[in-house]
Amino acid sequence: MRLSRLFGKTMRQTPSEADNVSHQLLLRAGMIHQVVAGAYSYLPLGWRALRKVENTVREEMDRIGGQELHMSVLQPLEIWQETGRDQALGKVLFTLSDRRDRKLVLGPTHEEVITELVRRQVQSYRDLPLLLYQIQTKFRDEPRPRGGLMRVREFTMKDMYSFDTDEDAMDVSYAKVVEAYERICQRCGLPTLMVDADSGAIGGKESNEFMLLADSGDDDILYCSNCGYAANLEKAESVKPSMEREDELAVEEVDTPGMVTIEDLANYLGVPRSKTLKAVFYAADGEVVFVVIRGDIDVNEVKLMNALKCHELRLATDDEVREAGLVAGAASPMGITGMRRVGDPSITDGCNFVAGANKPDTHVKNVNYPRDFAVDLMVDIAAARAGDGCPRCHGELRSTRGIEVGHVFKLGTFYSERLGATFLDQDGVERPIQMGCYGIGIGRLLAAAIEQNHDDKGIIWPVPIAPYHIHLCSLSSDSGEVASAAEQLYVRLQECGFEVLFDDRAESPGVKLNDADLLGMPVRAIVSPRSLKSQGVEVKRRTESEAAVVPLDGVVERLQTLLTA
RNA sequence: CGGGGUGUGGCGCAGUGGUUAGCGCGCAUGGUUUGGGACCAUGAGGUCGCCGGUUCAAGUCCGGCCACCCCGACCA
Numbered sequence: 001m002r003l004s005r006l007f008g009k010t011m012r013q014t015p016s017e018a019d020n021v022s023h024q025l026l027l028r029a030g031m032i033h034q035v036v037a038g039a040y041s042y043l044p045l046g047w048r049a050l051r052k053v054e055n056t057v058r059e060e061m062d063r064i065g066g067q068e069l070h071m072s073v074l075q076p077l078e079i080w081q082e083t084g085r086d087q088a089l090g091k092v093l094f095t096l097s098d099r100r101d102r103k104l105v106l107g108p109t110h111e112e113v114i115t116e117l118v119r120r121q122v123q124s125y126r127d128l129p130l131l132l133y134q135i136q137t138k139f140r141d142e143p144r145p146r147g148g149l150m151r152v153r154e155f156t157m158k159d160m161y162s163f164d165t166d167e168d169a170m171d172v173s174y175a176k177v178v179e180a181y182e183r184i185c186q187r188c189g190l191p192t193l194m195v196d197a198d199s200g201a202i203g204g205k206e207s208n209e210f211m212l213l214a215d216s217g218d219d220d221i222l223y224c225s226n227c228g229y230a231a232n233l234e235k236a237e238s239v240k241p242s243m244e245r246e247d248e249l250a251v252e253e254v255d256t257p258g259m260v261t262i263e264d265l266a267n268y269l270g271v272p273r274s275k276t277l278k279a280v281f282y283a284a285d286g287e288v289v290f291v292v293i294r295g296d297i298d299v300n301e302v303k304l305m306n307a308l309k310c311h312e313l314r315l316a317t318d319d320e321v322r323e324a325g326l327v328a329g330a331a332s333p334m335g336i337t338g339m340r341r342v343g344d345p346s347i348t349d350g351c352n353f354v355a356g357a358n359k360p361d362t363h364v365k366n367v368n369y370p371r372d373f374a375v376d377l378m379v380d381i382a383a384a385r386a387g388d389g390c391p392r393c394h395g396e397l398r399s400t401r402g403i404e405v406g407h408v409f410k411l412g413t414f415y416s417e418r419l420g421a422t423f424l425d426q427d428g429v430e431r432p433i434q435m436g437c438y439g440i441g442i443g444r445l446l447a448a449a450i451e452q453n454h455d456d457k458g459i460i461w462p463v464p465i466a467p468y469h470i471h472l473c474s475l476s477s478d479s480g481e482v483a484s485a486a487e488q489l490y491v492r493l494q495e496c497g498f499e500v501l502f503d504d505r506a507e508s509p510g511v512k513l514n515d516a517d518l519l520g521m522p523v524r525a526i527v528s529p530r531s532l533k534s535q536g537v538e539v540k541r542r543t544e545s546e547a548a549v550v551p552l553d554g555v556v557e558r559l560q561t562l563l564t565a
Numbered sequence: 566c567g568g569g570g571u572g573u574g575g576c577g578c579a580g581u582g583g584u585u586a587g588c589g590c591g592c593a594u595g596g597u598u599u600g601g602g603a604c605c606a607u608g609a610g611g612u613c614g615c616c617g618g619u620u621c622a623a624g625u626c627c628g629g630c631c632a633c634c635c636c637g638a639c640c641a
Contacts, residue, residue, distance in 0.1 A: 009575085011575090011577090011590095011591085012576080012577085012590060012591080012602065013576055013577045014576090014577085015576065015577085016571080016576090016577075016578095016634080017571095017634055018634090019635070027576095028576095034633090036632090036633090037632085037633065037634090088641085089641070092639090092640075109641055140640085140641080142639080142640060143638075143639050143640070144638085144639075146634085151640075159641095199641085200640080200641055218640085407641075409641085437641090439641075475599075476600085479599095507599095507602090508600090508602075509599060509601065509602095509603095510599090510602045510603080511602050511603095512600095512601090512602095513600075513601050514602050515602090517601090526600085528600065529599095529600095530600070538600095
């Protein structure tokens with residue numbers, strides 16, 4: 001491709017709308033253009049890069065035996081109602097009506113559609129296992145699109161689905177995909193970490209995310225440097241500092257004027273926060289729920305949401321708390337009735353806690369579970385944090401931020417049961433198919449690759465996803481000798497199978513060299529009066545600071561080495 | 566949805582109520598240049614986000630709305 005003819009111009013200044021690196025560079029390199037919030041057009045260079053990522057993913061999916069297919073973006077709303085996910089997804093679902101007023105959705109993912117498809121194709125265990133995937137545009141009406149290609153409302157996703165006879169077989173499929181994902185990340189120049197993840201609205205049990213560690217990411221990750229345990233904060237377990245057991249003392253009311261927060265209360269009474277009980281009220285799908293946890297620990301709302309099996313969870317308003325007959329700031333777990341009560345196991349570790357008295361400016365000392373109060377559900381809802389103990393070993397958890405580039409789920413029989421996707425096993429018994437699903441955001445992978453591979457001059461493309469292999473530059477283009485040598489080289493390199501971006505513009509050397517750095521092809525080749533004087537072409541990797549002149553007849557081999565080594 | 570911010574040529578920005586709205590980059594034409602964003606000359610390009618109000622006069626003041634960005638909530 002000739003740069004003089006390429007649609008899409010580079011920019012010297014960074015558009016003010018962009019504040020993360022990949023967004024800035026994609027815009028400056030003329031690769032993308034925003035149409036509305038969360039939707040982008042890809043210009044030729046960006047589209048080429050996206051297709052490279054796509055093909056990298058495709059190759060790895062095929063390598064593990066995946067079969068590519070293509071499902072419709074339009075889906076009937078009814079199948080979402082059958083699995084209840086219309087509720088789970090809520091407003092994220094883009095919906096529309098057709099001319100007969102039938103309700104349709106723009107596919108945000110395809111579990112329902114593919115389960116329905118597989119149901120009709122699979123009857124016997126002999127038809128399994130299956131690994132099916134597609135690469136397609138998805139639509140999700142995210143509450144807040146952001147970060148350029150990082151979080152958008154319309155995006156290309158590779159979604160794969162596995163179908164197996166039993167859990168062991170599903171585990172095998174899952175492991176294959178995990179390996180493929182590791183290869184994909186590696187080829188895209190991304191050192192990723194696989195972390196335990198929450199499976200969210202998609203349903204199912206086990207789930208892992210592939211995280212690129214980056215401060216700009218919006219997921220919190222906790223990991224143990226000792227044993228390798230790593231988990232998304234949403235899912236992370238941890239060992240909290242444990243408390244000493246004492247004799248249970250008699251309950252005693254104390255005046256605590258104006259003490260509303262745990263911190264104030266602990267300071268006022270001169271006890272550590274871990275000697276207090278924190279009462280929190282949530283509205284779970286509109287129902288007020290009482291939650292009690294040790295005062296030094298925060299509630300992990302994702303865990304709580306899973307425990308309550310609700311779709312929407314928020315802190316209850318003061319009005320809702322009052323209506324429930326409770327006193328915010330001094331709410332007590334004792335004597336609570338008429339609402340669900342959830343306790344975190346941390347309340348069993350420690351004793352003689354300070355808790356609310358359920359009247360203003362008053363708390364109660366020496367509260368003990370289960371002597372003084374009961375809960376309906378005792379489940380881990382504790383938020384892990386850096387400094388906590390690793391749940392697997394004696395190590396200490398540390399925290400970092402990450403960008404989620406891939407997500408894999410063991411779905412089990414959630415969809416197959418609801419949609420009736422069954423098969424007959426060897427014994428002629430009808431059983432639901434074991435499923436898994438596996439997603440990669442292609443555009444996000446692209447953005448993450450840039451986020452990870454750049455310098456202050458521009459992008460540094462990993463070879464497998466570079467829009468072109470070689471950035472060929474002619475300097476002094478009004479010299480006939482240089483121009484014709486560059487033209488000849490351009491043709492020859494393409495004949496040898498290289499993908500070449502040829503800067504044939506009549507621009508000054510500074511402009512051309514800076515653009516070469518910005519656009520970031522893996523190898524740069526320069527033809528100039530200086531290089532021709534040494535009978536050659538000047539060649540260097542994007543990552544190298546010094547170039548070397550190679551003779552014209554040896555340039556092909558040299559480029560080959562630079563691209564593969 | 567809560568908090569904050571920004572809307573002025575393609576990009577980055579300036580513009581104290583008062584002529585014909587400027588500057589840099591980019592763009593066009595001609596010329597001089599040519600190894601890290603050259604220079605000279607000439608020129609094109611604007612519903613100042615939208616609607617309404619105040620005023621003799623609004624890019625500028627007031628009200629409403631919209632869009633986009635950031636933080637949070639949310640995120641299969």
